[in-house]
Amino acid sequence: MDKKPQIPCATCGKPTNFFSPPTGPFCCQRCQLVDLGRWLNEEYRISEPLTPDHLEEYADLSGDSLDHAEDDGSH
Numbered sequence: 001m002d003k004k005p006q007i008p009c010a011t012c013g014k015p016t017n018f019f020s021p022p023t024g025p026f027c028c029q030r031c032q033l034v035d036l037g038r039w040l041n042e043e044y045r046i047s048e049p050l051t052p053d054h055l056e057e058y059a060d061l062s063g064d065s066l067d068h069a070e071d072d073g074s075h
């Protein structure tokens with residue numbers, strides 16, 4: 001039996017197999033998409049001039065909403 005190395009999912013921290021395709025270092029495709037979406041949002045924001053409105057968006061995104069999104073079905 002080959003036990004493959006496990007790493008925490010890059011999005012939710014759940015132990016997952018780093019080498020398992022196609023989701024890579026994520027426990028599931030949803031976490032992969034969440035991370036990708038986060039990355040794309042950063043790109044959009046960087047390409048725009050910053051305004052106070054942008055900072056308010058960041059305030060809404062602080063942590064909890066993502067944690068709750070992972071709660072359904074995993075326990």
Ligand SMILES: [Zn+2]
Pocket residue numbers: 009010011012013014026027028031
């Ligand atoms: Zn995950």
